[in-house]
Amino acid sequence: MIEKRKSVFFLLAILAIILLGVSIASSFYSLKNMNDSNDWSETWEFTYSNSTISIFLYESWNLIGWYQDYNTTASSLADNITGCTSVSRWNASLQTYDTYIVGGPPSFDFDISKGMGLFVDVTEESFWYGN
Numbered sequence: 128m129i130e131k132r133k134s135v136f137f138l139l140a141i142l143a144i145i146l147l148g149v150s151i152a153s154s155f156y157s158l159k160n161m162n163d164s165n166d167w168s169e170t171w172e173f174t175y176s177n178s179t180i181s182i183f184l185y186e187s188w189n190l191i192g193w194y195q196d197y198n199t200t201a202s203s204l205a206d207n208i209t210g211c212t213s214v215s216r217w218n219a220s221l222q223t224y225d226t227y228i229v230g231g232p233p234s235f236d237f238d239i240s241k242g243m244g245l246f247v248d249v250t251e252e253s254f255w256y257g258n
Contacts, residue, residue, distance in 0.1 A: 202229075204239060212229050212250055214247050216237065
């Protein structure tokens with residue numbers, strides 16, 4: 128079962144990189160035992176050759192991930208995506224989505240940090256360049 132999970136995760140990671148159009152300068156994978164029991168951990172590291180990406184966005188909802196080392200806001204992200212009408216994130220503590228609507232009240236704007244998954248709604252096909 129563990130071997131199957133590792134293989135599936137590895138394939139999904141590689142597939143995501145290929146589909147996102149990110150070029151990989153180097154990568155490595157390691158598996159190590161943490162102690163004498165059956166506990167183990169996986170370490171993945173991907174180094175990108177540049178800091179920009181081009182992700183094609185379809186008209187309607189798209190899922191993207193914030194990978195930058197700096198924080199931004201939903202309003203700033205929306206400003207950098209052509210045709211973006213809203214940005215949503217899952218709020219685990221409230222078990223609901225927080226949504227910033229372009230042109231809506233500034234009080235709905237929220238901070239975005241590295242590792243967050245976000246849904247963006249766009250009115251036309253466009254690209255997101257990671258900023």
